[in-house]
Amino acid sequence: xxxxxxxxxxxxxxVHKSFGANEVLKGIDFQxxxxxxxxxxxxxxxxxxxxxxxxxxxxxxxxxxxxVDGELVGYSQVGDKLYELREKDVAKKRTExxxxxxxFNLFPHMTALANIVEAPIRVKGEAKAEVHARAHDLLAKxxxxxxxxxxxxxxxxxxxxxxxxxxxxxxxPKLMLFDEPTSALDPELVGDxxxxxxxxxxxxxxxxxxxxxxxxxxxxxxxVVFMDGGVVVESGPPSDVLSNPQHTRxxxxxxxxx
Amino acid sequence: xxxxxxxxRGRPDTIRAVPVRHPGRWIAVVVIAVLVAMFVNxxxxxKNVGWPTVGHYLFSSIIFRGIRMTIELTVLSMAIGIVxxxxxxxxxxxxxxxxxxxAWVYVxxxxxxxxxxxxxxxxxxATFIPHMSFGVPFGPSFWSKDTNSLVTLFVxxxxxxxxxxxxxxxxxxxxxxxxxxxxxxxxxxxxxMTRFQVMRRVVLPQAMRVIVPPTGNEVNSMLKNTSLVSTIxxxxxxxxxxxxxxxxxxxxxxxxxxxxxxxxxxxxxxxxQFYIERHFGRGSTRTTALTPLQKAKKLILSGHHGGL
Numbered sequence: 001x002x003x004x005x006x007x008x009x010x011x012x013x014x015v016h017k018s019f020g021a022n023e024v025l026k027g028i029d030f031q032x033x034x035x036x037x038x039x040x041x042x043x044x045x046x047x048x049x050x051x052x053x054x055x056x057x058x059x060x061x062x063x064x065x066x067x068v069d070g071e072l073v074g075y076s077q078v079g080d081k082l083y084e085l086r087e088k089d090v091a092k093k094r095t096e097x098x099x100x101x102x103x104f105n106l107f108p109h110m111t112a113l114a115n116i117v118e119a120p121i122r123v124k125g126e127a128k129a130e131v132h133a134r135a136h137d138l139l140a141k142x143x144x145x146x147x148x149x150x151x152x153x154x155x156x157x158x159x160x161x162x163x164x165x166x167x168x169x170x171x172x173p174k175l176m177l178f179d180e181p182t183s184a185l186d187p188e189l190v191g192d193x194x195x196x197x198x199x200x201x202x203x204x205x206x207x208x209x210x211x212x213x214x215x216x217x218x219x220x221x222x223x224v225v226f227m228d229g230g231v232v233v234e235s236g237p238p239s240d241v242l243s244n245p246q247h248t249r250x251x252x253x254x255x256x257x258x
Numbered sequence: 259x260x261x262x263x264x265x266x267r268g269r270p271d272t273i274r275a276v277p278v279r280h281p282g283r284w285i286a287v288v289v290i291a292v293l294v295a296m297f298v299n300x301x302x303x304x305k306n307v308g309w310p311t312v313g314h315y316l317f318s319s320i321i322f323r324g325i326r327m328t329i330e331l332t333v334l335s336m337a338i339g340i341v342x343x344x345x346x347x348x349x350x351x352x353x354x355x356x357x358x359x360x361a362w363v364y365v366x367x368x369x370x371x372x373x374x375x376x377x378x379x380x381x382x383x384a385t386f387i388p389h390m391s392f393g394v395p396f397g398p399s400f401w402s403k404d405t406n407s408l409v410t411l412f413v414x415x416x417x418x419x420x421x422x423x424x425x426x427x428x429x430x431x432x433x434x435x436x437x438x439x440x441x442x443x444x445x446x447x448x449x450x451m452t453r454f455q456v457m458r459r460v461v462l463p464q465a466m467r468v469i470v471p472p473t474g475n476e477v478n479s480m481l482k483n484t485s486l487v488s489t490i491x492x493x494x495x496x497x498x499x500x501x502x503x504x505x506x507x508x509x510x511x512x513x514x515x516x517x518x519x520x521x522x523x524x525x526x527x528x529x530x531q532f533y534i535e536r537h538f539g540r541g542s543t544r545t546t547a548l549t550p551l552q553k554a555k556k557l558i559l560s561g562h563h564g565g566l
Contacts, residue, residue: 056448087452095450105445109463109538119449122459164445171449 009034009069009175009206010055016063017050024050026230027064032208032223034174037201039217039238040210042227043253048210051227052177055208056097057090068097069174095123098168102180104160106152112139112163113148116170124171131170138166142196158189162196169200176200178209214257218242226250311511315502316518324498325519331415331484331494336477338420343427348457350432361428368425374486376422380414381490415487423480430472434465466538474531478524495519 010032017025024047032038040048053059054066057074066073074090075082085093106115116135120126139145142162144155152160161181168176178197182190194216201207201220211217217224218238225235228249234241245251301307315321349361368376379386384405393399409417438461446456488497499512536549548556 058444058448091447091450091452093450094448097448099445099448101441101445103441105439105441107442107445107460107464118459119451122455123450167449 007034007070008032008067009036010208011067012051012054012064013066014064015051015054015061015066017047017054017059017061024230025054025061028227028230028232030225030232030235032206034206035204036222037205037207037220038209038223038225039221040208040225040227041212041214041217041253042233046227047230048227049179052099052179052208052210055175055177056094056099058099068093091123095119095171096174098171098173098176100161100164100168100176100178100181102183104152104157104164104184106160106164106167108152111149111151112144112155112166115152115163116167119167120170135166135170138169139163141199142166143192156189157185158192161185161193165193165196165200174206176205176207178207178211180210180212182211182213212257214242214254226253228253306510307514308508308511311508312514312518315499315508315512316515318502320498320502321495321515321519324493324495325523327492327494328481328484329523331419331487331492332477332481334416335419335423335484336480338416339423339427339476339480340473342420342424343429344431344462346424346428347431347435350428351435365425365428368422369429373418373422373483374489377415377418377486377490380409380418381411383409383414411490411492415484415490415492419480419484419487423476426476427473430469430476431465434467434469435461437468438464463538467535470531470535470538474527474534477527477531481523481527482520 008031010030012028012030015025015028015030016023028047028051030051040052042048050059054061055068055073060074071093072082073093074085076085076089077083106112107118110118113132113135116138117128117131120131120134121128136145136148139148142165144159144162144166147155147159147163152163155163165181181197182193185193190213194213197207197209197216198220209216209221221238223235224238224241226233226241226245226247226249233247233249234245241250242254245254302309346361346364349357350365352358352361388405389402390405390408391399391402393401435457442460442464443456446460451459484494485496488494488500491497493501495516499516503509503512533549
């Protein structure tokens with residue numbers, strides 16, 4: 001492993017992914033340093049969400065190498081040979097990566113609090129009292145201190161998404177993945193969720209955000225990556241990519257969403 | 259000119275309209291009442307029913323022994339069936355083709371042959387495999403026993419009912435698991451849960467909402483299907499009634515006794531099911547269903563007039 005790879009939080013090298021005959025990712029090169037906030041932009045079907053799901057091994061890559069915090073995702077390498085990781089080891093690595101979904105995916109049979117404490121207690125085996133205290137803190141942080149005992153269906157979409165963010169943070173991840181976190185929300189609820197994400201970005205969390213919120217990308221991202229057709233078309237600071245795009249595909253896309 | 263409907267402040271009067279009348283309902287009530295009265299009269303005056311005999315045997319000890327056996331068989335067979343069914347359902351959904359194939363064959367066989375045939379088969383199981391032993395396959399055995407001493411009448415009934423039930427329950431549980439949104443297991447996996455934890459903590463609790471109503475149906479069927487084991491001579495409720503009417507030829511009164519007890523038991527089950535469904539429905543709606551007691555309270559307190 002190179003020393004460069006180990007200093008990166010995420011290091012993707014020529015990553016390919018196909019669903020049957022349909023190749024969705026066609027060689028993605030992508031690096032994220034610790035503490036960086038990266039926004040992934042691109043038209044639907046460009047492979048952004050698929051790539052995000054590869055990072056915590058919800059999808060298996062077909063070719064290339066993908067490292068998180070210096071370790072290969074889903075495999076272990078001895079010499080030239082790759083060994084598939086056991087289910088337990090894959091699960092263990094996922095505990096270090098938080099993920100927030102477009103449709104929240106809160107557990108509807110559990111209260112907001114129970115959603116948050118479930119994994120720290122059941123998966124990491126942490127002490128109940130400690131996790132509950134942390135969960136209450138997190139709920140306060142996302143502005144839902146008074147909704148601890150509410151079931152997800154009793155919450156608005158924006159509130160559910162904020163609980164989902166708290167649920168992911170309760171595992172104390174070193175990397176957070178956001179898969180279109182505001183796309184399923186009513187416009188007036190988007191702001192609260194973005195505010196929570198902005199706070200998180202300022203606290204130094206490493207974040208990869210698939211989003212259509214250009215405004216958020218402009219002010220919160222260190223790097224903006226534009227994907228189309230399964231490849232990275234261009235990337236760089238938001239001031240370059242968003243204000244002065246080099247590729248026509250980026251220009252066309254931005255003119256459509258802005 | 260000021261309108262009659264709006265007051266000065268602009269708030270319109272609350273509407274007090276004459277409700278729609280339903281003369282059809284009243285006619286139906288009368289017709290049904292007459293038919294019910296005729297039926298009750300027939301039952302009460304029919305000498306063949308023999309109400310004194312019905313009352314005489316309704317609480318007899320032999321009937322009670324039969325009821326106990328019926329309940330034991332129902333509870334045990336159902337419990338084993340639910341466990342078997344859940345295991346088979348999870349196996350069916352396994353990515354391992356051998357595991358899912360085994361579950362498929364199990365369901366195919368036990369759903370594809372009649373329960374009565376299975377009951378008789380287990381009854382004569384000893385003539386099929388007279389000795390059972392435990393040891394190295396095709397090698398020496400450490401332990402061996404006569405089948406007849408292991409598979410007693412009760413065990414053969416239990417085997418038949420629970421294996422058959424497991425096959426049906428497997429399909430019910432599988433439907434329940436498939437009804438849970440894929441995003442749920444995805445989110446659980448992303449939190450680092452193992453497949454077993456995802457099933458146990460996230461998928462199955464949500465699947466219960468789909469599983470419970472048909473399972474209530476299954477318990478109901480099971481309670482009644484236990485009467486089939488009367489054919490192999492196990493003394494449950496129906497067999498108890500038969501023993502009595504074989505001696506005194508009061509067939510109709512004793513069948514009525516049996517039916518009364520079956521009805522009592524299935525009615526109790528129905529009440530139980532309501533509370534179980536209410537429990538697993540939590541979080542699925544904004545409000546929890548009211549219990550009958552709460553409904554009654556609400557009706558009385560609000561002074562709402564029910565009726566036609």
